[in-house]
Amino acid sequence: MNRSLRVVVFLIFFISVKSFSQKESDFRVALSFDPKMKIYGPYDYSTSGEWNLLLRGFYKRNHFEYGLFIEGFDAISYGAVGININYVFEILEKNKQFNRWEFAVGPGYGAVIREELEVYEDIIEFNGDTRYYFNNHLGVQLMGNLKYRTDLVVEYEEDDPWRLSAFFGLIYRW
DSSP, X not given: OOHHHHHHHHHHHHHHHHHHTSOOEEEEEEEEEOHHHHHHOSSTTOSXXXXXXXXXXXXXXXXXXXXXXXXXXXXXXXXXEEEEEEEEEEOOOTTOSSTTEEEEEEEEXXXXXXXXXXXXXXXXXXEEEEEEESSSSEEEEEEEEEEEEHHHHHTTOOSOOEEEEEEEEEEEEO
C-alpha cells in the first residue's frame, strides 16, 4: 500500500472512531450533473452537451459524512467510483432564518474506470458542497470537485492531471 493511501485510510479510521461515538445521524443520497458538460460537451469541438452524472450516498453522524460515489460520463466512456468523508458545517441560530443551509468539505479516494480503453487508475479528490434544504428532507446542492487523476499522467501523458468540475443536483435525507 503506497504512503498516500495509508495516510487516507488512517485519517478515515481516526475520524470514524471519533464520529461514531457521537449521537445525531441520518442518511443522504444526492444525484447531480455537471452543467458545463451538459451545455458545452466534453471537448472543444463538441457540437452538443452530454450528461455527466454523479450519484452519492452518505451516512451522516453529527458533523461527519461517510460516503460512496459513482460517476458516469458515457460520452467519453468515463466512470469513477470511490469513497468520501466530509465535515459538515450547519448554521444553527435562534431565528432559524439560515437553518436550511449546510456546507460540507472533505477528501475522497477512488478509481477511474474506462473499460473500453482498459484504464483503471487512482483518483484523489477534494469536494466542497453548498446545500439548501426546502424542508427536512429535500434540498438542492452545488458541489465543487477538484480531482487528481493518475490516468491522465499514466495513460495519456498529460502535464496537468488536475480537473476542476462543478455539479448541481438534488439531495434527499432521512
